[in-house]
Amino acid sequence: MYANGGGDKSSLLLCPDCQNKLELAKQRANFKAWRCNNRHCPNRKRELAKLNSSQYQEYLKRPSQFKLRYIYREYAFKIRQIAPQSSAQSRVDLSRIQASPQVLGLILSYCVNYGISAAKTAALMYDIHGIKISKQTILNYAQAVAANIRPFLDNYPYQLSSQLVGDETYLRVKGKWHYLFYFYDVNKKIILADYVTPKRTTESACIAIYQVLKKYQVIPENLRFTVDDNPIYRVARLYYAHQEGINFDLNIVKGLTNETDVAKEYRPAKQTIERLNRSLKANYRPMGGFKSASGSITYVTLYSLCHNFLRPHQSLGYHPPVEVPELTGLTRMPDKWLRLIKLAQEQLPTA
Ligand SMILES: [Zn+2]
Known part of the structure; x- marks a missing residue:
């Protein structure tokens, strides 16, 4: 039988x-x-x-x-086999960028902080700053920077709480919908996972959660993810409990990002995810979708960097979620970008 x-x-x-x-x-x-x-x-x-x-x-x-x-x-599947090692890949060597550092800092500030498209940034660079640079060159620079700073974003020694919130939002890539799996620290407002994938599957949820877990030196006993009621998260929790020996709690909140009356204890998580989704959407809308998968990964990587290290948050007393000591004293955004790139390059393993 x-x-x-x-x-x-x-x-x-x-x-x-x-x-x-x-x-x-x-x-x-x-x-x-x-x-x-x-x-x-x-x-x-x-x-x-x-x-x-x-x-x-x-x-x-x-x-x-x-x-x-x-x-x-x-x-x-085994998470270590399916999780991508580095999701951003470079076609441009940052050291061979022709533009001056000041130009690079301006481009990143316009494109990422202000959500201005590459084409409009090119026009703006010419009309305002008198600098001729093509849209494609701007995209190449963005890609090179994203690939260079990604390890810094992934490996930074974050101070984290145990309360996380996750959600999927949608990005348009080559005319198709891709999913962006986001996980944030509810208390620290830090983006911990930003996985872009065409597949809304259990594996994708597991990879996003893996990005989160890697950022803890020690996984807290009371680790708790607040998510919507998509069953992939329940299966992912079972995967980690059964196959990786890692346990966490799951708060299932129906309609996490919709207008629903959620319990008081979930409200901070809901507000966090709504605010972060809103600002991502507002920023990404002028892009009008991405021409390639790497384009969307580049944008999401730069957005996460900007969010975690550069952009001041009202709820944090106008400080960024992570204050890097090396950036203190800098007031201009282009200078902050350049300092961040320098830091990331210093921390790259010399091969
Ligand atoms: Zn039995």
């Missing part, structure tokens, strides 16, 4: 409650669900006892609607 038969390692899976062999209940592209089918399993009896009388009547009519049995999910 055992669906898994003999031989493969899966047949070793046992129910932690009754030690019965688990049976294959579901097979999907990225996971298998193994179930304890023992009617007398303590797990099933416990879950059955939790039902109230109307739920129990419903259960008698439609038992398959109720998940009372122990389920183990086995995933067909």
